Amino acid sequence: MKTTTKEKRNTIIMLLLSAVIGIFSPLLMYITLARKNEVYKYHCRKAFNFHLLIFLLFNISSRISDVLFWIVFAFEVVHVIFVAWKVISDEPYRYLIRIPLFKEDKYTVEGE
Known part of the structure; x- marks a missing residue:
């Protein structure tokens, strides 16, 4: 299934906002x-x-160390930008770490 420009744009906005506001986007x-x-x-x-x-x-690292908190934040921002770039390029992607709360097998990007 091919994504439209509107779908891609909205997905990228959601991804970039998620780097700032986290889970809520x-x-x-x-x-x-x-x-x-x-x-x-x-x-x-x-x-x-x-x-x-x-x-x-974030919750765990903020209680342990300020440096660890900023490392987690930097990892999140870099990884979200990487995923947004993959969405722009129509390339398959996967997150390096995740908790599989929602099933992810309903829709498959071409090449994945």
Whole structure:
């Protein structure tokens, strides 16, 4: 299934916002748009699973060390930018770490 320009644009906005506001961006997009569109559902599920783990890592690392907190934050931002680049390029991607709360097998990007 090929993604349209609008789907790609909205997905990239969701991904880049998730670097700033975390788990709430994919959750909000999932609640509002994913019921109508399998592409949004696919990307939101993957992003939500990733940001759920990052949220837990933020909470743990902030109690341990300030340096560890900023390392987790830098990892999140770099990884989200990498995934957004993959979405722009229509390449398959996967998050390096995630908690599989939502199943991710409904929609498959070409080449994955």
